Amino acid sequence: MDLQYTTEQKLLRESAGKFLAASYDYTSFQKISGGEPGWSAAIWSEFARFGWLGLPFAEEQGGIGGGPVEVAILMEAFGKSLVLEPYLSSVILGGGLVEALGSQQQRESLLPPLIEGKLLLAFAYQDTSSPVKAQRNGSNYVVSGTKNTVLGAPGAHQILVSAALGDGATAVFVLPRSTPGLTIRPYPMVHGARAADIDFGAVVVPEAALLGGNQNAADAIDRVIDSAIAALCADAVGAMTAMVARTVEYTKTRVQFGQPVAKFQALQHRMVEMKVREEEARASCLFATLSLAGPAAQRARAVSGAKAKIGRCARAVHQAAIQLHGAIGTTDELSLGAYAKRLLAYEMLFGTTRDHLRRYAAIISDPGIAAAGLLYDQARS
Amino acid sequence: MDLQYTTEQKLLRESAGKFLAASYDYTSFQKISGGEPGWSAAIWSEFARFGWLGLPFAEEQGGIGGGPVEVAILMEAFGKSLVLEPYLSSVILGGGLVEALGSQQQRESLLPPLIEGKLLLAFAYQDTSSPVKAQRNGSNYVVSGTKNTVLGAPGAHQILVSAALGDGATAVFVLPRSTPGLTIRPYPMVHGARAADIDFGAVVVPEAALLGGNQNAADAIDRVIDSAIAALCADAVGAMTAMVARTVEYTKTRVQFGQPVAKFQALQHRMVEMKVREEEARASCLFATLSLAGPAAQRARAVSGAKAKIGRCARAVHQAAIQLHGAIGTTDELSLGAYAKRLLAYEMLFGTTRDHLRRYAAIISDPGIAAAGLLYDQARS
Amino acid sequence: MDLHLDPEDLAFRDAVRRFLDENLLPATRRATALTTGFINDPEVAVVFHRALHRKGWSVPHWPEKYGGTGWTQVQRYLFEAECARAGAPIYNGAGSNMIGPVLMRFGTDEQKKKYLPRIVSGEDCWAQGYSEPGSGSDLASLRTRAVRDGEHYVINGQKIWTTHAHKSNRLFALVRTSTEGKKQEGITFLMMDTGLPGITVRPIIGNGGDHEFNEVFFDDVRAPVAGRVSEENMGWEVAKYLLEFERGGNPVAGRVRAQFARLATLIGKKCPGDADIVARLGELGTDLDAMEMIELTAVSALQTGGNPGPVSSLLKLRWSQLRQQLAELAMDAVGVEALRWIAARPLYDTLQLPADEEQMLSVMPRYLNYRAYTILGGTSEIQTGILARSLLGL
C-alpha cells in the first residue's frame, strides 16, 4: 500500500493547474460555453501539445502510459477550471474503448490522430426505449435503435456505439458521423457541455466497423465506463474544491454588521462541513481510482460507492456554497453557479447518485464484503 | 374553521400541568418506572378523581364527553411529565373500543369501573407470525394465536383481543386475565412502560365475550387505533416541548470559556431548529387530532402524516437535546434520557415512522389528494 | 376547534372556482406553469389582474375604501388557495403587498390618491430598491446618497437585486440623507419613476437563466420631493413596516400546495414506482401539512382578533426551504433528462412541445433559481437569528 503522489504526479498537477489558471478563467468558460461548438479547438490543441490526449494510452500506441491516478489528476484540474473540452467522451471513453477492444489496425488508425488532437470520438452506450441492436447481413451489419445522452457526440468525427447482437453478446461498432442514416440530434446540457441523441435508422455498416472482431465486449465496456466514472469523480472533486475555497475566500471578504461574515460561528461550522465533505469526496475518488486495477467486485464497489458518496457530498456542497454567498451566488455573475451546474451534471451522468447507491448497497449487503477493508490482495485481481 | 382553544380547554391544560408538576417529578418517575407494576395506583386514583379517566366517554356512560382535543391536551401533559400510567392502553384503546363496539350491557359493566379507576383494560391487536384466530364452537369461541407489544397488559384486569373470524371479518373479544390458557409474558420497555406478549393457547371463551355481537369490527378498530396514535402524538409533542425547553434553559446556565454556551451562534441555530421542529410537530398533531372526526381518507392522511412527521422531528430533537447538554445529557442524572427513550418508544409503537410514511405517501401520491388543503367539507365526513 | 368549512365558506370557494374557470385563460395558466423564476412576468400576470380588477378582487386584502373586498381571513385564505390551485399568476407584489400598505400607513392623502388606484387597476408596476452591493443582510448600512436641492432630491449610488426594475414604471427606494447618528437614523424612503434621467438598469441573470433581478445605478438623478414617504431621515421606520408585510403578508400555503400537487403529478407520470422518490414526496407532504396548519392557526388568530405571535420568520424560513426541496425533488424525479438545457427565456415563448415535456424542461431552471428562496427577503441565517431571540429568548 502506498498513497503518496510521486514527484511526476505532483508536477502534472502543478502544470495542469498553472496552464488552466492562465488560459481558462471564468470569462473564457462563458465564451466557450456560449459559443456554437461548446469547446475550443485552440485549447484542445494545447492539450495535445502537453501530451494530455495521449496520457492514458500505452507508449507503443503513441501514448504516455499514464494510469488512473494521472487521469484523475488531470480531471480534477479540469473540474477546478470548468473545462468543457470533450476529454472524457473522446479520450477516456472513445480512446479507452479503442485501446481495450480494437484490433491493432484499428488502434493504429484511430489512436494517433486522437492523441494528436485531430480526431474526436464519442461513445453511444445509453439505450432508450428503442435499444440499439446489430444484425448480421452478409458481410455487413445493420444497426438500428436510438441512444441518448451521448456525450461529445455533436463534435465527434467517429461514433462508437454498443449494440446487442442476437446471441446475448454485445459488440461495439465505430461509425463515421457522416454514415448515411445516422441522425445526431445535439443539445446543450445545463453545465455547458454538449450531448446528443442518436438515431441509428437501420444503418448498414461493414464488418470492419466492428471493434476488435466478434468477441463479447460487455466486460470491456463495463471497465471503460467504470474508468470514466472514476475520472468524472475526480472532475467533481475539482469542482467541489473550487467551490469550497471560493466560499471560504468570499466570507472572509464579505463584510456585514461590521465584520467579515466568516466570523460568524454558524457559517464557520457550515464551511467546515463543506470542507469535510470535500475531503471525504477526495478520499472516495482515490479509492475508486486505485480500485480500477483491482478485482471486478472491488472495482464495482469502489466506483459505485464513490459515485454515490461524491454525489451526496456534491449536492450538499453546491447548496451550501450558494447559500453562503448570498444573493450573488444565485446569479451568473460569479463562476459559482457554473460549478453548481457541473456538479449537478456529475450527479446525473452515467447513472444517478441513487442508481449507484443501489448498486453499491447490493454489493455491500453481503456481510463478507461488508467486513472487507479497502486493501486488497493483488493476486486475486 | 376555528383553531382557538376554549377557556375550558385552557383550564384543563393548566390544571393537568399543575398537578403533574407537583406530583410527578423526575424522582417520582424513577421510583415508579423502577418499581414492579411500573405505574402508581395512587396517581391513577387521582386521575379518576379529576375525571380524566372518563374524559373521552359520553356523559351517558358516566364520562365527561370530551373530544380529541381534550384528550390531546391531557396526553401532552402526560408526555411533558413522563407519566407512565396506562392511560393510552386502558382508557383510549380499551375504553375506546368498548364504547365503539360494546353492547349496552358491556358498556355498562366495563366503563363505569374503568372511569372510577377500578378496572384496567388492555387491547391486544398486534399479530405475530402466529396470528390470532377465533373459531366458533357451539355457543363458544376458541381463540388461538399470539399477540405481541400489548401495552399495559401486565396490569390489566381484562384483555381485549382482535381475532380473525373465518369469514374475513374481524371481531374483538374481552377476556379476564385469569382466563385459563391465557399466558401473559410481561416485559418492561425502554421508556419504563410495560407491555406483554400474550399467547392465546386455544382459549375457550363464551359468546358473551364477543364485543358488540357479530359485526365486523375492523373499521372500529382502525378508528380507535388512529385515535390512539393521535393521542400518542400529543404525548410526543409534550415530551419534545420539555426537551427543547430544558435544553434552552441548560445552555443559558452552563458556562464554558467564560460565557453561557447559549451565546454560541452555532448552538443558537441548532436550538432554533429544535424549536421549529417542536412547532411543526405540534401543528401536525393538531391536524391529526382535528381530523379524527373527518372523512376516513382525511383521518388516515392526517394521522399517518402526523405519526411520520412527529417521528422525524422527535428523532432530531432528542439527538440535538442530548448533544447540547454534553456528557450529562447521556446519563440518567437528568430526565433528558427518559424523554429521549419516551420519544423512541413513540417512534416505534403503532407502526414505525417509516411504516406511517409509506402509508401517508401512498395516499398523498394521488394528485387530487396532494392538491387538497387541510380544511374539509363537513358534509362529506 | 375544527377544520370544517362552513356552508358560507363552501359557497364562497365555489364562486371563486367559477370565476377562475371563466377568467383564467389557458395561455396564462400555461405561462404560469412554465415560469421558472420567482415571480410571474408582469405582462402575463396583468391579464389576469385586469380580470380580477373587473370583478373587484384585485387587492382583496386591502381595506374596502381603497379597493379591498372586506373578506374574512378564511375567505382570503381560500381565495389564495384556489388561485394557486388553478395556476393563476401573481401580479406585482411590490405594488399591492409593499408600497400599497406603506402608503396607506405613511402616505399623504395626495400620494394615496395618486398611486393606490393605479395599483388596484394594475396600471403601475413597482420595483423595490432596498439592497446595495455592500448592504444585504445588513440593510441599514446602505450608502446611496440623496441630497436635497429645492423640490428635488439628487440621488447618486447603486441598488441591487431590484426585481423587475426593467419591467416597472415606478420604483421605491431607501436612500441615505444623513450620515449622522446611528446608521438607521439617516435613511429616507423615496418613490420615483424608473424613467427619470440618470437611472440605468443593468440585468443580472440568475443561475436558472432568468432575468428577474437588476442593478440600478443612480447618476445625479433628480427625484421630486413629493415622492418622499414620511419625513426625511425617517425611512427606516417605513422600511421595517414594509419588511413585516413582506415576511408575514399573504398566506402562501396554497402556492406551496400547488407546487406540491404539480410535483405529485410529475412523479406519477415519470417514476410512480420509485419508492425512494415517493417517500421523499411523502416527507415533504408531511412538512407541508404541518406548515399549512401553522399558517391556518395564524389565520384563525387574526380572524378572532388575536395576535398570531412571532411566526412570520418561522413561516419565511420553512416555506422557503420547502419550496426549494420540492424543486429539488422534481429535479431528482426527472433524473438525467433534467440536464437538457434551453437557454432562451421565457420558456412559454420558446417551447412548443407536449405539456409533459415542457414541464420537464422547466425543472432544472426552477431548481437553480429556487436556491435564492432562502436568501432573498432575509436569509435563513437572519431568520434563524430572529427566531433565536423571539422564540427562545436568546
Place this chain on the structure above:
Amino acid sequence: MDLHLDPEDLAFRDAVRRFLDENLLPATRRATALTTGFINDPEVAVVFHRALHRKGWSVPHWPEKYGGTGWTQVQRYLFEAECARAGAPIYNGAGSNMIGPVLMRFGTDEQKKKYLPRIVSGEDCWAQGYSEPGSGSDLASLRTRAVRDGEHYVINGQKIWTTHAHKSNRLFALVRTSTEGKKQEGITFLMMDTGLPGITVRPIIGNGGDHEFNEVFFDDVRAPVAGRVSEENMGWEVAKYLLEFERGGNPVAGRVRAQFARLATLIGKKCPGDADIVARLGELGTDLDAMEMIELTAVSALQTGGNPGPVSSLLKLRWSQLRQQLAELAMDAVGVEALRWIAARPLYDTLQLPADEEQMLSVMPRYLNYRAYTILGGTSEIQTGILARSLLGL
C-alpha cells in the same frame, strides 16, 4: 500509488488471523459483541490482553524497548483491523494509549520502570481524571486543588466522567497547584492509586443502562509527589500531548468496519428486503470507505516518514458520527422489538438466548450509549471549531 497488500503484509495478516483463531476465546468474543458501552470491561478484555502479552503483542504501537513490536504502520493497521474483525476486546486504553505514551515522553526513569511493564502485562488498570463538573470543553478551567505538603500533595475537589474508575487501580489526574497567571499555567499532572484514603467513587449510569462513568471525589487525599509527571504547574503541556494521542492515536477504521459488518449481518437476518434500510446501510458504507481511505492516507504518510496533517480532528468528528449512525440504523432495522428492555448489566452475564436474539437486545442500549461518542473526548462542536482554524484558516 496502490492499495495492494504485498506478500509480506499478507503473510503477516495470516499470522494474526491464526493467532486470533487460537487465542481469542468464544466467551470473550461473545462478551465483546454484547458490550453496549464504549469500552470493554477490563475483566473481559484482560484475558485476551494476557494472550497478547504472551505473544509480545500487547502494546504493538510502543517502542520496542518498552515492549512494542516494531511493526510498520501498515502492519499495525492490519493488526487492528484483524482484531476488530475477529471481535477482540480492547483492554484499558487509558493505560496503553494515554499514560504509557505520556510517561515515555515526560516520565522519570523510575516512573517508566515502575509503571510501563505493568501496562504491558495488564496488571495495572488506569483511569483518567480530567473533566470536572464545570470544566468540560473548557478543560483548563479545572478547579480540583492540590497543595504541596512535604512529600505529598493534598488534594481536594472532584472529577467527573472518570471511565471505569471503579474498576481501575490507578488514576492520573490534572489538578490545580496555582491560581496565578493564565488558567493553563497552574495545572499539574499527578498519578496516584485509586485506593488512597479520601477518594470516593460515585457511579454515573448512562442512558443505555451501563455503568462506565463515575464521579471521583477527593477529600484531603494525600498523593505522593513521586507520582507527579513533569514539573509542578507544567501539567497542561502533558495534557495537550495526551489529547493528541487520544484524538489521533490508533487507527479505528477496523473497529468501525467490524460494527458495520455486524450491522450488515443483522439487516440480512432481520429485514433483507427493506430497500430503505439497505440504502441507508449503503450510504454509511460509502462514508466508511471514504473515512477509511482518509485514515489509510495518514497511515501511508506516517509510513513514509511524512506528516498526516490536521486530520485527527476530522477523524474524531466523523468516526464518532458514523458509529452513532450505525447504532441508529441497527435500532431502526430491529424496529419495535428494540423497545424490549433488559436493565441488568452486563448483558453477557444476564442473557441466555440464541445469539441473534441477544444481539437484538443489545441494539437499544448501544444506540443510547453511543450518543456520547460525539461528546466525549472533545465534542463535535469543539472539533468543528478546531477544523475551522486548521483546515480553513478561520
